[in-house]
Amino acid sequence: MNLTKEQQAVIDANSRKILVKAGAGTGKTEVLTRRIVRLIEEDPSLSITEMAIHYVYE
Numbered sequence: 001m002n003l004t005k006e007q008q009a010v011i012d013a014n015s016r017k018i019l020v021k022a023g024a025g026t027g028k029t030e031v032l033t034r035r036i037v038r039l040i041e042e043d044p045s046l047s048i049t050e051m052a053i054h055y056v057y058e
Contacts, residue, residue, distance in 0.1 A: 001030055011035045 003011070007027055010020060011034045017033075020028050032053065040046050 002013060003027070003031070007031045009036060 007030075010018060010031050013035075020031060022028050036048065036051065036053070039051075040048070
């Protein structure tokens with residue numbers, strides 16, 4: 001998947017809390033998955049069980 005500048009910015013962001021809101025098929029799951037992988041790769045002491053990830057479908 002080719003990412004937009006905005007998507008890559010979300011993946012690379014260091015803020016602890018983010019909100020991703022976009023329409024169906026825009027890559028939200030891909031972006032959040034890549035962000036989680038990046039965070040764990042940068043700090044192997046992190047665990048997915050320590051993250052609060054909440055999806056809201058409207």
